[in-house]
Structure formats: structure tokens, C-alpha cells
Amino acid sequence: xxxxxxxxxxxxxxxxxxxxxxxxxxxxxxxxxxxxxxxxxxxxxxxxxxxxxxxxxxxxxxxxxxxxxxxxxxxxxxxxxxxxxxxxxxxxxxxxxxxxxxxxxxxxxxxxxxxxxxxxxxxxxxxxxxxxxxxxxxxx
Numbered sequence: 001x002x003x004x005x006x007x008x009x010x011x012x013x014x015x016x017x018x019x020x021x022x023x024x025x026x027x028x029x030x031x032x033x034x035x036x037x038x039x040x041x042x043x044x045x046x047x048x049x050x051x052x053x054x055x056x057x058x059x060x061x062x063x064x065x066x067x068x069x070x071x072x073x074x075x076x077x078x079x080x081x082x083x084x085x086x087x088x089x090x091x092x093x094x095x096x097x098x099x100x101x102x103x104x105x106x107x108x109x110x111x112x113x114x115x116x117x118x119x120x121x122x123x124x125x126x127x128x129x130x131x132x133x134x135x136x137x138x139x140x
Contacts (some may be wrong), residue, residue, distance in 0.1 A: 007076045008058060008083060012036050012050045015087050023047075037063060038087065046097075046136040048090050050083065060086045064134070066097040066104030068117040090097040093138035098131035105131070 016025035016038050024038040026037040036050040047063035059069035060083050070086060072079040089095055089108055103120025105127070121127070 007062075008072055008079045009034065009036065009052060011080050012038075012060075012083055012087075015083070019091065019139065028049065031093050038090070039063075040090070040139050042137060042139060043136075044137045045093065045139050046090050046095060048087050062086065062090055062095060062106065062136075064095075064097050064106065064136075065102065066099055066106045066119055066121075068106065090136070091139045093136050095136045097134040097136070098128065099134065100127060100131045 005100070013025065013036065016023065016036075019038065022042065023038050023040045025053045026039055027035075028035045030040075032054045034052045036052075038048040040047055048060065049063050050058065050060050051069070052058045056074060058072035058079070060072060061067045061069040069083050072082055089110075094109040096109075098107070100121040103118070105121060106117050107118070108115050116123075
């Protein structure tokens with residue numbers, strides 16, 4: 001039987017190893033939970049965080065206050081797909097954050113479409129004007 005926690009972790013570590021020319025992997029553990037972080041060498045790029053909790057619970061997200069964590073599925077193939085999507089988003093520089101207080105909006109550009117996710121903020125009129133915009137650049 002495949003361990004649903006070790007596969008996402010190993011996949012994340014392998015992906016980070018392929019990015020060794022432009023990013024580093026940081027790992028930490030706290031009370032049984034594991035945090036893996038891909039940190040780009042380029043300061044204007046965004047990192048990626050994988051959280052694996054006790055039992056089977058995990059999330060993956062861009063390392064930014066406006067990013068909403070994506071829950072990892074118990075289906076290992078779907079969990080790996082989610083990890084790949086978030087890492088590619090960061091590596092290709094297809095995200096823009098709009099910081100509003102302790103949260104904001106994250107715009108993701110995919111194949112001609114733009115999606116927005118909100119964290120601790122509401123899209124009140126004038127939100128773009130009031131927000132601090134951060135355009136994340138590609139890793140390479």
C-alpha cells in the first residue's frame with residue numbers, strides 16, 4: 001500500500017531538486033507536522049510551501065500572505081497534480097499578489113485566463129488602487 005503522506009513529500013523534494021540551480025529546499029518539523037519550502041534565489045520570485053500535518057492532512061500554497069492554501073487530496077495522483085500546479089505557477093512567474101492588510105488577492109494567469117482567490121480581504125470598490133501590488137517573476 002502506498003503511504004499517502006510520503007508520496008507528496010517525496011514528489012515535492014524531487015521537484016525541488018530539479019530546481020537546484022535557481023532555488024533551495026528548506027525543511028522543518030514542529031509537533032509532528034512537516035513544512036517543506038522551496039525558496040527561490042531570485043528575491044522577486046515567490047516560494048512554495050508544502051505542509052503535511054499529523055495523520056493525513058496537507059496543503060500546498062505560494063509563500064505569500066495573499067495565497068490561499070490548496071488542500072491535498074487523499075488520492076495521491078490528485079495531490080501530486082496540485083503540487084505540480086502550484087510549483088509551476090511559481091516557477092513560471094504567473095502570479096500577482098495584491099496585499100490588503102494581513103491578506104489580499106492572488107491572481108493566477110493560466111492559458112489566457114485569470115483566476116483570483118481572496119484571503120482575509122473583500123473585493124470592495126477601489127481594492128486595486130488601495131492594494132500593494134507584487135508581480136512575481138519567474139525563477140529563471
